[in-house]
Amino acid sequence: MALFKNKKLSERKKNTLKAGGEHLAKLDEVIKNLEEIMGIEPVLIDIDIIDNPKFHDRTYIDLEALEELKENIKQYGLIEPIVVRKKGQRYERIAGFRRLQAIKKLYEETKDDKWKKIPAVVLDVDDDTAIAIMLSENIHREDLSDYDKVVSVLQLIEYKLGMSEADVKKFFNKLTNKQSGLVKEEITEEEIKTLKDLEQLLAYFKIRNWKTFRKMLTLLDIPEFLKEIIRDNKLPYYVAIELKKLKDEKLIRELVNKIIEENLTFEEVKQLVKQYRKEEAKDNVFPYQSLNKSLRQKWKRLPEDKKKQIDELMKKIEDILKGV
Numbered sequence: 001m002a003l004f005k006n007k008k009l010s011e012r013k014k015n016t017l018k019a020g021g022e023h024l025a026k027l028d029e030v031i032k033n034l035e036e037i038m039g040i041e042p043v044l045i046d047i048d049i050i051d052n053p054k055f056h057d058r059t060y061i062d063l064e065a066l067e068e069l070k071e072n073i074k075q076y077g078l079i080e081p082i083v084v085r086k087k088g089q090r091y092e093r094i095a096g097f098r099r100l101q102a103i104k105k106l107y108e109e110t111k112d113d114k115w116k117k118i119p120a121v122v123l124d125v126d127d128d129t130a131i132a133i134m135l136s137e138n139i140h141r142e143d144l145s146d147y148d149k150v151v152s153v154l155q156l157i158e159y160k161l162g163m164s165e166a167d168v169k170k171f172f173n174k175l176t177n178k179q180s181g182l183v184k185e186e187i188t189e190e191e192i193k194t195l196k197d198l199e200q201l202l203a204y205f206k207i208r209n210w211k212t213f214r215k216m217l218t219l220l221d222i223p224e225f226l227k228e229i230i231r232d233n234k235l236p237y238y239v240a241i242e243l244k245k246l247k248d249e250k251l252i253r254e255l256v257n258k259i260i261e262e263n264l265t266f267e268e269v270k271q272l273v274k275q276y277r278k279e280e281a282k283d284n285v286f287p288y289q290s291l292n293k294s295l296r297q298k299w300k301r302l303p304e305d306k307k308k309q310i311d312e313l314m315k316k317i318e319d320i321l322k323g324v
Helices: 011-032 063-076 097-110 127-139 146-161 165-179 189-204 210-221 224-233 237-243 249-262 266-283 289-300 304-322
Strands: 043-046 082-087 090-095 117-123
Touching: 063 097, 090 097, 090 117, 090 127, 097 117, 117 127, 127 146, 146 165, 146 189, 146 210, 146 224, 146 237, 165 189, 165 210, 189 210, 210 237, 224 237, 224 249, 237 249, 237 266, 249 266
Parallel strands: 082 117
Antiparallel strands: 043 117, 082 090
């Protein structure tokens, strides 16, 4: 049986897939020539007329690292200019989020006019080239956690291939179910092309393949405190997924400290999570099950007024449980 069969898609979808391939080819070209782009002479631009890009490239700021960068710039000056493009009478930042924030912070604190302007390389580029430069900066960012990586990749997929988060999850589910033999529906030629474009894009972020990214999508559903832990401690996605299995926030934080202090392997983390889950399960066992049989016999022998008292107490217990 053939792996796929021809299936018509709407013209809009076909155009999106075609454009996706062209965009990804352009990413290669831009990233290869990035050194030449960054060699352009910078100019001084007022920080108040520089806007963030419509493609949101930051989901988290490490305040401690930003403070260190600010102090470094204050002492030695800004070594590497930011990158912008002209947008009417204003500018849109392409690269250099932390540098711009550090300069703004310096100006707010000192009110010194020397920090009112920032050196910037001004490029005349289209959206695709601008995003390619942002992407290149993201790839080499040391503080990019796996969670931020997932968000950045999803934004890029939506912009380049017209696929929302829900579309991506649905597509991955279809591929998984097909490989598992759970569905008979064939994978179309267009879907094969989409998968190729997706994996080419994932490669820029050093993500092995779509199966790895499918697992990483789990990070979108973890509690906020766990997202912060991942960012602060740069824990990989597979460790975060294990930690998500635990319910107790305090216990998770203690385990994270243990992971870092003792440099635990992933297998050791899995064993500890398994152990802690058993302990959590014990804590959640209803403590009165062993009394059930003996109490039932005693209740039968009680006079009616005592049974009535117990009924009233049980109603109070039910009310307490309902409020939990």
